[in-house]
Amino acid sequence: xxxxxxVALWAVGLSRLTFLPLxxxxxxxxxxxxxxxxxxxxxxxxxxxxxxxxxxxVAWMGDLVPDRIRGRFFGRRTIYLNIxxxxxxxxxxxxxxxxxxxxxxxxxLSALTAVAxxxxxxxxxxxxxxxxxxxxxEPGVSAWQALGLALRDRRARPFLGYLFAWNAAVGIxxxxxxxxxLTNLHTGFLVVAAHGVGVAAVRIVSARFxxxxxxxxxxxxxxxxxxxxxxxxxxxxxxxxxxxxWPIALDAVFAAFLWSGHNIAAFDLTxxxxxxxxxxxxxxxxxxxGGLGFGLASMLAGQLAAFIPVHFVLAGEVWTNLHVLxxxxxxxxLAAAGLSLRLHxxxxxxxxxxxxxxxxxxxx
Numbered sequence: 001x002x003x004x005x006x007v008a009l010w011a012v013g014l015s016r017l018t019f020l021p022l023x024x025x026x027x028x029x030x031x032x033x034x035x036x037x038x039x040x041x042x043x044x045x046x047x048x049x050x051x052x053x054x055x056x057x058v059a060w061m062g063d064l065v066p067d068r069i070r071g072r073f074f075g076r077r078t079i080y081l082n083i084x085x086x087x088x089x090x091x092x093x094x095x096x097x098x099x100x101x102x103x104x105x106x107x108x109l110s111a112l113t114a115v116a117x118x119x120x121x122x123x124x125x126x127x128x129x130x131x132x133x134x135x136x137x138e139p140g141v142s143a144w145q146a147l148g149l150a151l152r153d154r155r156a157r158p159f160l161g162y163l164f165a166w167n168a169a170v171g172i173x174x175x176x177x178x179x180x181x182l183t184n185l186h187t188g189f190l191v192v193a194a195h196g197v198g199v200a201a202v203r204i205v206s207a208r209f210x211x212x213x214x215x216x217x218x219x220x221x222x223x224x225x226x227x228x229x230x231x232x233x234x235x236x237x238x239x240x241x242x243x244x245x246w247p248i249a250l251d252a253v254f255a256a257f258l259w260s261g262h263n264i265a266a267f268d269l270t271x272x273x274x275x276x277x278x279x280x281x282x283x284x285x286x287x288x289x290g291g292l293g294f295g296l297a298s299m300l301a302g303q304l305a306a307f308i309p310v311h312f313v314l315a316g317e318v319w320t321n322l323h324v325l326x327x328x329x330x331x332x333x334l335a336a337a338g339l340s341l342r343l344h345x346x347x348x349x350x351x352x353x354x355x356x357x358x359x360x361x362x363x364x
Contacts (some may be wrong), residue, residue: 002348002354003059003132004057004059004060004063004132004280005056005127005130005132007051007052007053007056007270007280008053008056008057008060008127008141009124009127009128010053011050011052011053011056011305012049012050012053012054012057012120012123012124012127013053013120013121014045014049014053015046015050016116016117016120016121016123016124017051017117018045018046018049019046019113019117019120020117021038021042021114022039022042022113023109023110023113023114023117025038025039025110027106042350050239051287054287054289055280055283055284056280057127058267058270058279058283059274059279059280059283060132060270061271062274062276062279063132063133063276063279063288064130064131064132064133067272067347068215069215069266070214070215070268070272071210071211071212071213071214071215071219071264071265072208072211072212072214072215073209073211074264075207075208075209075210075212075213075214075264076207076208076211076268077334078114078203078204078211078260078263078264079203079204079207079208080200080208082200082203082204082207085120085196085200085205086196086197086201088115088195089193089197089200089290090194090195090196090197092112092193093189093190093192093193093194093254094190094193095108095111095112095244096108096109096189097188097189097190100189103269110303143340149278149281150274150278150281150282150284150285151285153273153282155273155344155346156273156274156282156285156286158342158343159270159273159286159337159343159344160285160286160289161289161295161339162331162336162340162343163286163289164289164290164292164293164340165288165293165332165335165336165339166227166290166293166326166333166336166337166339166340167289167290167291167293167294167295167297167334168294168296168297168332168336169197169221169297169329169331169333169335169336170294170297170329170333171293171294171295171296171297171298171301172297172298172300172325172328172329172332173295173301173303173325173326173328173329174298174329175298175301175302175324176301176305176322176326177237178208179322180194180320180322181248182321183193184242184322185240185241185242185245185249186242187245189203191245191248195248195252198249198252198253198256199252199255199256199259200256201256202252202253202256202257202260203256203257204261206256206257206260206261207260207264208217209300209362210260210261210264210265211264212224212267213261213355213358214264214265216349216350216358217348217350217351217355217358218345218347218348218349218350219264219265219266219268219269219272219345219347219348219356220265220269220340220344220345220348221263221342221345221348221350221351221352221354222261222262222264222355223254223265223266223269223340223343224337224340224341224343224352225352225355225356226258226259226261226262226265226339227262227333227336227337227340228334228337229254229258230255230258230259230262230333230337231330231333231334231337232330233251233254233255233258233333234294234326234327234330234333235326235328235330236250236251236255236321237253237326238323238326239328256329268347269343269345270283270286272345272347273344273346274286295333301325301328303319304321304324304325305322305324305325308321308324310323
């Protein structure tokens with residue numbers, strides 16, 4: 001049987017090592033276009049290695065974490081991740097805001113890259129200390145056959161379709177919110193970081209509730225509830241202007257709460273739908289579906305934004321090309337949320353109505 005741990009360590013380690021060339025990128029005496037191509041190549045290599053490592057890690061954790069506490073376990077993991085992410089993103093924003101006015105942006109980015117690389121190395125060393133349970137094998141089934149089984153599995157196919165559609169809808173806008181804040185709203189890095197801090201704080205507070213809800217009610221109902229709620233999130237940005245920034249706080253609370261539940265539940269469902277022996281191949285299929293949807297939609301969205309005027313007037317209001325993307329993303333998310341109603345959840349013990357009652361009791 002193949003070791004999930006070994007694959008995860010090597011792939012995650014490679015994705016972290018690719019940060020090293022970025023340290024020298026600002027000092028290279030080449031054309032900006034060449035630097036951009038080199039940067040994109042490094043990011044592509046890091047992303048491929050990261051996807052492989054993440055699939056192996058999820059399979060490894062699926063073997064290690066008992067089903068009955070999986071939601072609570074990954075809920076607690078969400079808390080730790082958001083604490084770490086909040087502290088580092090806030091520190092990075094302060095550093096960039098302080099050094100950018102004196103022309104030291106390249107130095108700041110190189111320093112942040114060095115910190116990221118060091119943290120990546122430490123994470124791999126810590127992963128080495130984690131045990132790995134025996135891996136079940138499926139005799140007589142090759143890797144390609146196992147991947148074919150994942151694609152033909154009637155329980156998994158609706159989830160594959162949902163992941164592709166959902167990530168495509170999210171990809172239309174996800175890459176542009178921070179850019180919109182910096183370029184069109186003129187907020188600066190610190191406000192972007194403050195938004196991230198608010199998002200992380202809400203995720204930390206809500207992660208425990210969502211973890212328990214997934215364990216008690218099931219991942220499927222949580223995915224359905226959160227998907228329909230998240231569909232409205234891009235519309236929040238239609239009310240934000242340079243003189244009216246307070247809706248950003250509303251977005252931080254509303255979106256973070258729903259995304260916290262969605263991520264925990266989707267993660268649980270990913271493991272729950274994948275048989276233990278063939279889990280890496282199912283996870284590879286799930287990751288491919290989501291990655292393809294997000295990547296294709298992001299590229300097409302960038303091309304679409306380039307064709308639309310940066311600013312235009314409609315109904316007496318001034319809009320940007322990114323508002324068009326936000327609207328398309330909201331419509332796409334709503335359509336993908338409809339697909340979530342077809343999902344099969346082998347561990348479901350309740351429905352959306354029970355989840356709503358639990359949420360009402362929580363907030364009442």
